[in-house]
Amino acid sequence: MKKISTLSATQIRTRRGIFTLGVTTLVSGLVFVVLPKDPQNTSFGFLLGGEWELFRQWDVNSRTGAAIFVALSLACTMYGYFRFLKDKKSLAFTLLGGFSLLMAFLCWAGSGKFIPFTGIVAGGLVLAVPLIFGAMAGVICERSGVINIAIEGQLLAAAFAAGVVASLTKSTFWGLLVAPIAGALISVILATFAIKYQIDQVILGFVINVLVIGITGFFYKKLLIPYQETWNTGPILQPIKIPLLSKIPILGPILFHQTIIVYLMYAAVALTHYYLFKTRWGLRTRAVGEHPTAADSFGIKVNALRFRNVIIAGAVAGLGGAYFTVGAVGAFSKEMTAGKGFIALAALIFGRWSPSVQSRLHFSLDLLTIFKLFYQSSELESPVNSY
């Protein structure tokens, strides 16, 4: 006999989050604080250049540092649980606790090393760009009732188009302009088959991905490799400093010394949120997604609205795809999106179909990735290899 729970789904989720954080904190305490044998100093660098100096560097013994952050995380867990018992929101504390654990990990991993903190976080933000655009595209589609597994294909097609066009015109502007169009074209296929021919959308998305991988791979080998000079040597976007804002210590260079794609990303998150929840279009979109028959009886043209929204979503994903070529390396390479579309999809569900939660979530996912990159590049003995 199952015990009847009086908690709502949200409350159960919150409780699960707090418990997970608590367990992770205890494990981290063991691994980062108790077990290490020969703790050395970890130095965090906080200066990237160009901003007003707040503090340059922070040296701390790796065990002490890890202990501080584990203790902080423990405090967050307890206070979060306290707030949960009083039926208040505790998400902020869960996130803060998670962040503290990351810092504890850094103290432990960077023992005896220098860690350019602002550089890492800025890099994490840049890596998050395609994921956030992809997830925004996913939100718009899913809120209007179309499952979009083809994000990967939209990113890849846009990366290809942006790379080739930027290379042919020698201008990042045209590359950036073409990317959303390419994404939208993939969306036209998605919308036609999903809405007009009513194919199972999960299967359809999967097939579109295969199709785009095939087409871009085909032309990559047939055109981009043999005629690399003209077809695949695109220019790269340069970072733009926003006056004053980029001078803010620590946050400035992270948020306001980036390429235009990152600024577009801020806009995309804000606009998606605003349009979905504050406008008539958003209300209709959500109605069509939640209950199409009801929306139809109110005189909303369900299929037309879905068609338009899927195409808008494709354009948004396309901007994210531009990051891979004009935003990062310039040249296109085969399957260069490497499953980012699927990770965006996973985060979309993890972020509960809401634009604002997602951007925060992505950022933390990407911090993890960049920490991993840093970890690999810093010639530390990886714990995996030593067993």
Added chain:
Amino acid sequence: MKRLSLKAFILPFLSFFLAIFIGGLLIAFSDPKVLKLRGDFLEMIRVGASTAWSAYVALFQGAIYDPNLAAKGGGQGFYPLSETLVVSGPLILAGLAVALAFRAGLFNIGAQGQFIFGAIGASYVGFTFDLPIVVHVIVAIAFGTFLGGLWGGIAGLLKAKTGAHEVIVTIMLNYVAANFILWLLKTNAFLREGRTDPIAPEVLSNSRLPRFFGEEFRVSAAILVALLVAWLVSVLLDRTTWGYQFKAVGANSTAAKTAGMSVPFVMTSVMIVCGAIAGLGGAVNVLGAEYALTTGIAGSFGFDAITVALLGRAKPLGVVFSAFLFAGLRVGGQMMQARTETPLDLILIVQALIILFIAAPALVKGIFRLKNVSASTGMAAKGWNG
């Protein structure tokens, strides 16, 4: 059981024809020779058609029978056919793993990961233990199947207990499996003596599946195992209560629940069975063809399996036929790439187009002005909350 009628083949055949045609256009109009003739349109079509034709001839010769090799004698001309059958075996099994999940309303993208774990299990037993003949191969296959089933079962259990969507879970488990094998092949247990690159020792001769036509032709008992399993799956689906439950949950899980079936049990068990079948695919790939575990052991089997299951309309017999077709395309594609500089990616395009056309019968019917062609896809994967 419904009798197979000619009509059931019309739609797949037309879809295949259309996809090949579009592929041919791509080959023709991306060729520099053809593009140079920009002024003369008729000449352009003629040269383009001959370019596409020679690419497809190379594809056929690389997949079935190669007269150039036949000159060497000893049936060498059929070497490509043997290779096609070698790829078909694991592909049928992986395809069945996806198809069976479709019948229960689940979309199993995780065949790749399950395949990898099957290969790991079979390889480990194959080179570690020294068992008598027959016993060894059975134990190796059984262990690979077991690991595959375990890997599939994780996704099934998560879906049944927490409602986690199987598409996301299996995609993530694929990443885990792919990285796991990277790591595993660097450990001492799996490192071949005297080698530093990630390759496991070859499995011992007792654990290998017998090859029919000498060591040169790699076609082995793997293909028979695959056909046997396809038959077993069709028996499971059509003749057993358990299989009926799979189909009932796939068709309408609420109705199945009302009828007294345990939906969580069905979801978990179907994913275990699917994982086991895909794991078996990995096992026979190691024991029959490759012998040594490498990081690329699963190739693109897990993803081709999805297209195979879709083309085969999630029916065992259909899966067998479409696996033969796609195996031929894949093996012949290598030859096409080598001889005519047509990238292998063309095969991906053709595969995707075939599925698109099959999934949208209305489109193909419209193009060919057909009426009364059977159009059921036999698949029932659901949305996020289905």
